[in-house]
Amino acid sequence: MKISARNALDLWRGAVTETVRSRGPDLTARQLAIMLCVYLTEPPHTVRGLATDLKLRKPAVTRALDKLEQLGFARRKSDPDDARSILVQRTVRGSVYLSDFGDLVVRTARQIS
Amino acid sequence: MKISARNALDLWRGAVTETVRSRGPDLTARQLAIMLCVYLTEPPHTVRGLATDLKLRKPAVTRALDKLEQLGFARRKSDPDDARSILVQRTVRGSVYLSDFGDLVVRTARQIS
DNA sequence: CTAATTTGATACGGATGCGAAACGACCTTC
């Protein structure tokens, strides 16, 4: 993957601009980071683990998961091995959303130099 | 610029995750989109123009500019040719921030596949 | 069994964002 700093910024602008324009789900940076972590890194994902990984407080993760669950982008499942923990799971809807977003970035990249 | 959808998502995750972790300025997607537009596209930039371009309401742009100005990432200057308009201007601080962010994306890209 | 710890969720007060509507200042038109 080769990319210059200028191209990186243009890429970011193109994708973020298009997201804003199209009135997509209004995710904060934290919510998006959590979502990408859940979908792109190996399970299992717990509230505690996500909080540690992203240097967030636990309530912030709980609330972000509330939002993602409300959008249908994540599901909570209690851990059978430790009923205190919850396992954050992916959904079809979330997979589709991220897939579309990835395609948007690719299309944007093609338009740049 | 060649990039696969999967790499695009990994790139996004890496950069957003690092931004969250490092406690950078907590910009919303709208605020970021406005900032990138101001810095990466040709001036002049007005509230009206930014709102039209991003399909936002004017008060949303005004508030985003309040935030960017508070962070030292933008300046308002009244248009000498039409005192109703304001011209959104770049700052050194904002340039440095975006430059650093671009470098972060480049570094992240290097770590991917 | 009891006490201490861990886990995720919740209550609270405060900060910040939103859209709709209204506003003052300014330009344009006649």
Add this chain to the structure above:
DNA sequence: GAAGGTCGTTTCGCATCCGTATCAAATTAG
């Protein structure tokens, strides 16, 4: 110069997010 339009801002009520502190439930340690 009065009427109407444009531009950016402000006000209003509402929704969402934050961090701190606290909670109940489950687990672990003694």
